[in-house]
Amino acid sequence: MATATASAPASCHVDPEIAVNPVLSPLMLQRMERLEVLRCEGCGAPVPIGTGKDVHCQYCGVEFPVPDAYAQMRQAEIQRDAGRTQAHALFRTLSRPPGAIARAWGSVSTGCIWLVLWPLAFVVDALLIVKGLEIVSRNIGVTLYEVWSNTQIFTGVGAAMYVTLGVPAVFGIYGNRRTRSRQQLQAALAALPPDRAGGPARCRSCSAPLDFPDGATGVACLYCSADNLLTMPEAWVSRLRSSASHLVTTVEEVALQDRHVRSKERRSLAWQLGWLAIFIPVLAGFGFVIDRDTSTFPPPWKVAIAGDRTMIPAIRKDTAKWDTYIPPDWSSRAGLTFFAFDKSERNTTAKGTVYFTRSYLVPLRRGETLELTAGDFPDEARALGFTFRTQASAVFGDAWHQEGEDVYLYPDRTASYVAPRSAWYRVDILLVDDIPPGRQFRVGWKVAS
Numbered sequence: 001m002a003t004a005t006a007s008a009p010a011s012c013h014v015d016p017e018i019a020v021n022p023v024l025s026p027l028m029l030q031r032m033e034r035l036e037v038l039r040c041e042g043c044g045a046p047v048p049i050g051t052g053k054d055v056h057c058q059y060c061g062v063e064f065p066v067p068d069a070y071a072q073m074r075q076a077e078i079q080r081d082a083g084r085t086q087a088h089a090l091f092r093t094l095s096r097p098p099g100a101i102a103r104a105w106g107s108v109s110t111g112c113i114w115l116v117l118w119p120l121a122f123v124v125d126a127l128l129i130v131k132g133l134e135i136v137s138r139n140i141g142v143t144l145y146e147v148w149s150n151t152q153i154f155t156g157v158g159a160a161m162y163v164t165l166g167v168p169a170v171f172g173i174y175g176n177r178r179t180r181s182r183q184q185l186q187a188a189l190a191a192l193p194p195d196r197a198g199g200p201a202r203c204r205s206c207s208a209p210l211d212f213p214d215g216a217t218g219v220a221c222l223y224c225s226a227d228n229l230l231t232m233p234e235a236w237v238s239r240l241r242s243s244a245s246h247l248v249t250t251v252e253e254v255a256l257q258d259r260h261v262r263s264k265e266r267r268s269l270a271w272q273l274g275w276l277a278i279f280i281p282v283l284a285g286f287g288f289v290i291d292r293d294t295s296t297f298p299p300p301w302k303v304a305i306a307g308d309r310t311m312i313p314a315i316r317k318d319t320a321k322w323d324t325y326i327p328p329d330w331s332s333r334a335g336l337t338f339f340a341f342d343k344s345e346r347n348t349t350a351k352g353t354v355y356f357t358r359s360y361l362v363p364l365r366r367g368e369t370l371e372l373t374a375g376d377f378p379d380e381a382r383a384l385g386f387t388f389r390t391q392a393s394a395v396f397g398d399a400w401h402q403e404g405e406d407v408y409l410y411p412d413r414t415a416s417y418v419a420p421r422s423a424w425y426r427v428d429i430l431l432v433d434d435i436p437p438g439r440q441f442r443v444g445w446k447v448a449s
């Protein structure tokens, strides 16, 4: 019924609600028994009593003295209002019109949009975190996704996703709920708009014209004592007004309700933050399972770095590659040992230049020096070239970037390479001289820190 009146602002009629509003406090009833809404002596429109001795009708211009009974009622309300400091503070708090973000956020439903956004946000966030890991790795001289165990990586990714996705989402939901419950309270307290253009705002409970000074945020109705909030944009509250609780009379009651709702929502916020954190151990467990798989290629960096180093062929041993030549592992312990290219490692460029290549993987710590020692080389072989590369991408596979300058090893000489980062290195060995395959080089290597 209140909304029916509100939606017909152009009409000016005697509001029947004064007599039929079912929700009236004893105080309201007491006052109502005494007085009807003051009407203009000239045109009969309900008019605000105002603050002076006379009432000035803003519709027809007639002036007439405020009847004694109304003046007494006004005086009683002034006295009551003087003691309501808490109410005034609450009016100021509740009357803050919602910001644009709150309005937009409040209108986003928690429904189907999240079903689409969530998986998308999940994937995008995971990719951003992996990208972040790459950037960090590049800048700190440690390729984290190789140096860390899978348990550590997955724990880190889980924690990062919890912080960047879980926590903001939970707080977003909380903020949304707060905005909406605040909106409901504001709708419950909002004064009715004027029933005709230029008229005064009306009491949400009894529709009587409201008297309030400029800049007031809230006011109690003179006739029924219901508190009214004056600054709410009609668009913000109109949709909720019919469903809002009209059982409350004062702003203090509304604030009490709000505190109850808020403490309930805070408990649910804490609970959601708690159970979402389960995501971290779940991911860690996933990493742990991967770590238990001993057949990974290359083997875990941490395991490979312990004790004597071994260069392992950069080709994964695989039955599908049964006819591919795979060189033997090359241990640093072997000292000056024999090294020979296979005929399958011989290549020819488009211009007809012959070269040999072989690739090994070796784990190195930042600052370590890989020292190469050469003995005899085959007659036509002038030097072996060594290029050191590390993985640039954690996700998109084989992107090997050269680290530092090429190293050349001449017969009966030494050469060294200082590792700029802790990572798995691919060592590409190159010979640009055309020699018969199988000719032996004497080469050794070791790692010095």
Ligand SMILES: [Zn+2]
Binding pocket: 040, 041, 042, 043, 044, 045, 057, 058, 059, 060, 061, 062
């Ligand atoms: Zn009038």
Ligand SMILES: [Zn+2]
Binding pocket: 203, 204, 205, 206, 207, 208, 221, 222, 223, 224, 225, 226
């Ligand atoms: Zn009222």
